Amino acid sequence: MSATVHNNAQPVPAPPLLELDHLQVSFGDTVAVNDVTLAIQRGERVALVGESGSGKSVTALSILRLLSDAQVSGSIRFDGIDLLGKSEREMRGMRGSDIAMIFQEPMTALNPLYTVGDQIAETIVVHDGVTASEARKRAVALLGRTGIAEPGKRVNSYPHQLSGGQRQRAMIAMALACRPRLLLADEPTTALDVTIRAQIVELLLELQRDEAEKRGMAVLLITHDLNLVRHFAQRIAVMERGVLVESGPVEQVFEAPQHPYTQRLLASRPQRTVVPVLPISPVLLEARAVTVDFKTKLPGLGGWFRSGRFRAVADANVSVRQGETLGIVGESGSGKSTLAMALLGLQRTAHGEIEFQGRALGRYRGAEQTALRANMQVVFQDPFSSLSPRQTIERIVGEGLALHRPQMTPQARRDKVVSVLREVGLDRTVLYRYPHEFSGGQRQRIAIARALVLEPRVLILDEPTSALDVSIQQQVLKLLAGLQQKYNLGFVFISHDLAVIGAMAHRVAVMQNGSIVESGDVERIFATPSHPYTRKLLKAALDH
Structure with a gap:
């Protein structure tokens, strides 16, 4: 008489597509990413959020091994393979084909000397080994799929000939050219208009759903845009000063944030502070x-150009x-x-x-x-581009006074500069420093101080x-x-x-x-x- 075997074993969950285990990234004595542990499943959309300098982009670049002069420890496993043990040649084979990245500013990421079609086609030729003509056909199809009108014409456009939204779509087309299994999207909508932003979000969702059905493509979205996170991601991980301080399902974290930093981020939405204007105000x-x-210039007969408006x-x-x-x-x-x-x-x-x-x-x-x-x-x-990198903050803020108030003594001018810097939340210790030594928010305060120093109307x-x-x-x-x-x-x-x-x-x-x-x-x-x-x-x- 044979024994009946009952198999009550639970199904073993699939291993994560990406695992960061105690990841640490340092530049000299500066620790940019500190002991980060994070896993992403196949087909999952995870948002990595935090302010500038929190370590979001460094984390993403470390996955692709694109950081120079960095000391990286811990482990980065992709589909069970330790990426830190890969040679540079092996990583080149994985970049684009297995893991692709959409960079924050496409104008700097795209080569200005080549058409967007050539740049997309090159990726396809390198990784898929197809002919140039076949790669070009696929480039046109990809541009069309990302919603660019007249892709057959736009494939011949250089980056400067496209709008911001079109350039970002071209970057997405390039990233998806070889059907990667993991897409790293670093602030993909930051500089875009609200309508273009909504279109890009919907496009990423649509493409991710399509690809997820085929290869289980996961997306790691790096952003400080909390509205984008709520509409796109399934899980959220919050970073502060290189440390992962909180993670969990998006709705759970948004509804009941546990860490003070997460609570501060979620409370940082613009608040209306308008004081009514008096009817007699001139x-x-x-x-x-x-x-x-x-x-x-408009094209005319015989190849000549005629003036237009x-x-x-x-x-x-x-x-x-x-x-x-x-x-x-x-x-x-x-x-x-x-x-x-x-x-x-x-x-x-x-x-x-x-x-x-x-x-x-x-x-x-x-x-x-x-x-x-x-x-x-x-x-x-x-x-940053409107403040001279060669001048101290004292000279930048005081330049208008030197031009418009030449009768002021150097000491009076300095006192006025210190006073207006104090108005914008900076003290006199910044006088002899240069723009590159400040954060984006501090530089904007300096720009406001420069405008206010002349007491404009x-x-x-x-x-x-x-x-x-x-x-x-x-x-x-x-x-x-x-x-x-x-x-x-x-x-x-x-x-x-x-x-x-x-x-x-x-x-x-x-x-x-x-x-x-x-x-x-x-x-x-x-x-x-x-x-x-x-x-x-x-x-x-x-x-x-």
Whole structure:
């Protein structure tokens, strides 16, 4: 009589696709990643979040072994294989085919000397060994799959000929060219408009679902955008100063964060701090029917070019009162920054009128024009490129005083610089340091101090927080709101982040293709937008 065997053994779970075990990355005496342990399953979407300097990107680059002059310890296992034991030649074979990466800034990641089609095709030829013509066909198909219009034409475009969203799509096409099993996406939507951002998120979800069915492609998303995490990831891991402080399912961490740092991150959403403008407040800056054209070349007969005209701003009407913030929103190329430069008198207009305190800009001459420049200042999006790397902070902030207040003694000028630095939360110890020695948030504070030192009446802020972490962004917005209330400043605040505009602006102007399609009170327009484009922007922001 034979015995009956009952097999009650539980199925063995599949091993993770990626395992980081006590990973430590150091640069000399600086520990960038400290004892990080993290696992990612096949087909899983995991978000690695934290502020600049938290170690997110270093962690991702260590997986691909792309860090030079770094000391790496612990273990990195991909599909059970220890990557730290691989030779550089073996890693080159895995990069792109098994593990691919979408970099934060495609303009620096793409080679400017080759078309995007050539760069995608090269990846396919190297890893799949197909012919150049077959690789090109696949490159066209990939560009089409990522949503680029007319991929047969765009395949011949160089990176500078594509918009930011198109370049990011080309990067995604290149990353997916060899159907990797793990996709590392490092801040893939940071510099994109809200509608393009929503499209890229949906695209990544769609592609990941398709690939997951075939090969179990997992995604490690590196970001400081918490809205993106909520809409994309299944699990979240939070890093602070190189340490993994919390991880778990997205909904669980968002609803009940355990670590103080996670709680701080989630609480760092822009808060509305607007003080009502008095009805008697005078108009400081007003534009009526302002139009800006740029000359361009159009193809003509026989290969010759004829002169054409591109209308960047069409019949724009805006005004800013004392103590008021006018928000200007719209996608890249909508004319926001061009309008700002026209308001400053730094961009020639085709027609229309711009007045400061009731007087046309063109009527200011000589000393009056110099005084006008002092009364209208600007803070740019990227403080690092707008601050001279060769000058100390004292010289950078005091440069305007040297030009506009030549009668001031060196000591009086220094005292004024120290005073305005204190206003933005910096002390006199920064005077003799250089821009590269500061974080992004500190550099933006320095740029604000440089604009404020001349005690302007109007401040134009061109995407001043788009490159900042959420907590630093909140600090800068709070600083700007306090300075506006203290000095009764008029702000023109340009942004594609509707949450920031909702927090800062009294009124908003929505731009599309150079035209203001809707304007009025922020709360009213955000609650009941009348124009289809405004509704599209708001829907994308909410969906995202």
